[in-house]
Amino acid sequence: MGKRTAADKGIVKGAPSGFVISLAVHAAAILLAGLLVVFNVTQKEEKKFVPPKPVDRPKMKLKKPMVKVKKSAQPKSTSRIVTKVQKASMPDIQLPEMNGMGGGFGDGVAGGFDIMPDLEEISVLGSSQSIGNDLEGTFYDFNRRRNGSTYGMNTDVFISELAAFVASGWKTSKLSRYYKSPKKLYTTTIAVPPMPSPLAPSAFGEPDNMDFCWMVHYRGKLVHKDGIKFRFVGNGDDIIVVAINGKTVMNGSRGWDRDTSRWVDCAPWLPSSADNRKWIKCHDYAAVSDLIVLEPGVPVNIDVMFAEVPGGQFNAFLCVMEEGVEYENNSKAEPILPLFKTAELPRALQDKIFRGMPKDEVSVTGGPIFNDYESSSPESTPNTEPVQDSEGPKPAEQGSSALRTWVSKDGKTLEAEFMTAMGDNVVLKTARGKQLKIPLSDLSEEDNKFVKLATPPRFKLDLGKKIRQKRLKYGADAIGINEYTFTAKVKQESSGKYPYPLTVEYYAIGSELAGNKFILLDKAESVFVPSELENGTAHEFSGRTFDMLDYNVYEMRRGDKYAGFLILVKDQRGEVIAHRSSPTWLYKNMDNLKKLPVGSFMDKTCTRVWPTPLRSGH
Numbered sequence: 001m002g003k004r005t006a007a008d009k010g011i012v013k014g015a016p017s018g019f020v021i022s023l024a025v026h027a028a029a030i031l032l033a034g035l036l037v038v039f040n041v042t043q044k045e046e047k048k049f050v051p052p053k054p055v056d057r058p059k060m061k062l063k064k065p066m067v068k069v070k071k072s073a074q075p076k077s078t079s080r081i082v083t084k085v086q087k088a089s090m091p092d093i094q095l096p097e098m099n100g101m102g103g104g105f106g107d108g109v110a111g112g113f114d115i116m117p118d119l120e121e122i123s124v125l126g127s128s129q130s131i132g133n134d135l136e137g138t139f140y141d142f143n144r145r146r147n148g149s150t151y152g153m154n155t156d157v158f159i160s161e162l163a164a165f166v167a168s169g170w171k172t173s174k175l176s177r178y179y180k181s182p183k184k185l186y187t188t189t190i191a192v193p194p195m196p197s198p199l200a201p202s203a204f205g206e207p208d209n210m211d212f213c214w215m216v217h218y219r220g221k222l223v224h225k226d227g228i229k230f231r232f233v234g235n236g237d238d239i240i241v242v243a244i245n246g247k248t249v250m251n252g253s254r255g256w257d258r259d260t261s262r263w264v265d266c267a268p269w270l271p272s273s274a275d276n277r278k279w280i281k282c283h284d285y286a287a288v289s290d291l292i293v294l295e296p297g298v299p300v301n302i303d304v305m306f307a308e309v310p311g312g313q314f315n316a317f318l319c320v321m322e323e324g325v326e327y328e329n330n331s332k333a334e335p336i337l338p339l340f341k342t343a344e345l346p347r348a349l350q351d352k353i354f355r356g357m358p359k360d361e362v363s364v365t366g367g368p369i370f371n372d373y374e375s376s377s378p379e380s381t382p383n384t385e386p387v388q389d390s391e392g393p394k395p396a397e398q399g400s401s402a403l404r405t406w407v408s409k410d411g412k413t414l415e416a417e418f419m420t421a422m423g424d425n426v427v428l429k430t431a432r433g434k435q436l437k438i439p440l441s442d443l444s445e446e447d448n449k450f451v452k453l454a455t456p457p458r459f460k461l462d463l464g465k466k467i468r469q470k471r472l473k474y475g476a477d478a479i480g481i482n483e484y485t486f487t488a489k490v491k492q493e494s495s496g497k498y499p500y501p502l503t504v505e506y507y508a509i510g511s512e513l514a515g516n517k518f519i520l521l522d523k524a525e526s527v528f529v530p531s532e533l534e535n536g537t538a539h540e541f542s543g544r545t546f547d548m549l550d551y552n553v554y555e556m557r558r559g560d561k562y563a564g565f566l567i568l569v570k571d572q573r574g575e576v577i578a579h580r581s582s583p584t585w586l587y588k589n590m591d592n593l594k595k596l597p598v599g600s601f602m603d604k605t606c607t608r609v610w611p612t613p614l615r616s617g618h
Helices: 006-013 015-043 155-167 199-203 347-356 445-454
Strands: 080-083 135-145 178-180 185-187 191-196 214-222 228-237 239-244 247-251 291-294 300-308 313-322 404-407 413-422 425-430 435-439 459-474 477-492 502-512 518-528 539-553 556-570 576-582
Touching: 135 199, 155 239, 155 300, 191 199, 191 347, 191 539, 199 214, 228 247, 239 313, 300 313, 404 445, 413 435, 413 445, 459 556, 459 576, 477 502, 477 518, 477 556, 502 539, 518 539, 518 556
Parallel strands: 080 291
Antiparallel strands: 135 178, 135 185, 135 214, 191 313, 214 300, 228 239, 228 291, 228 313, 239 247, 239 300, 404 413, 413 425, 425 435, 459 477, 477 539, 502 518, 502 556, 539 556, 556 576
């Protein structure tokens, strides 16, 4: 360092007297300001977050599938895919956020079962509502560009585009040039029975879509609470492919055999099971996937693609064959395997699948459930035994057959049975059998109301039907669709004012086009007061609007037709004061009928039964 000059020394010398004092004053001011800020901040009341009270939700116990386990059964020596995330062959899985799942797999209540889909809108392709542990389905039309304009597609190009999609690792960006329906469907199973191919696009809100060169892609997570070793068994008409973590584990496309590989080019895959294409399931030999191993609670990615190539009839389904489990055989000595599912299937969906599948080829109940939480027990196995017709319980007769206490205006009482009303008088019968005629004006207000309720006016009952016919293109044929809306009409025929509310219920039923079962098409109720209606007018109300189909599949007619109705009119006491029943067995068994949800199949006792399945042997 150089030597300081005289000028330098002068500056240093003057510092302690002015500069240091200035620094001290400024420091004190800054300290005071800081204390004021700290004081103001600390005095401000903090907003405290109060978490909501935890909800105590009961857990449901899982009922084991009713299957026989062969103790000595040993898995065959075979190649397999092991879905352990620790293996180098299977990449680590990053779980995306899933709506309705709470904190993810295993957290919350039943993986999102707080949000249940509307059972009336469930189709075999899924529901528009997600329950959180389902597969999300997207519909693609290869006959249209992304903007919806028509695109000339042929089957060879279509298959090559599907092959490019699978080869890319199922990247949906490969499909970006083609039309994608904005409507999503969410399914807990892959079980589409044989049906006309236009019904699949229609389920996604695309009823005018061509019936060929379309594809549905389902994507989700596959997990098992306890861990499981299993194989998928299934087929598709025309194409079905399954991938685990992006790798093809099954190609069940129609037309595949050991000598030819028609349509298999969309997903090259060599089967590893000796049971592949050995059993006929749903009118074709079923493919058997590679062995899949799920570790307890460890999810993997699953992709399922099914597609229709030339148009016509279509189906796609997946069953589960668990390692070490022996299944019941059908008459062809083939195992009846349970459907793949990620949740218990509601009875309405079971009916739709059971009805469309050939008898004793798949099971809509039982089997493993691919989720990682406790689930409710499965519903009973389908009862295919014939049910004998019976009249069943009869409703209570009109009026009262018991003694009651009558009270006069001056307070006197009488134990008697109501017989009838005659003008301004009431006829009563005592316990000794003596009949008395008493003016209504001498009885209490409550007794007058009883007589009025017991002697209602006459009503004319009718159920109107509004039918709108529609058709879907189906190759050279068409699918007949009748859109129904029922309207109940109640009109007072006899004179007199009736100032009390009445409840009207109607039940409309249909019958199978191929079978002897009936179906509850619709039911609704309404309340009205007859005296509040204008003279000569009727009380009317309508139910929901729904479709009934009429089509052929495998030379078998399927669908339903209208078969009758029941209308009930009940008073304040809940007693039926008027009814109209066609056929009559609906009224005789109305107690059973009232318990059934819309869409239920039933016999002539109004007892719930399984629908008639598709005929086998095609």
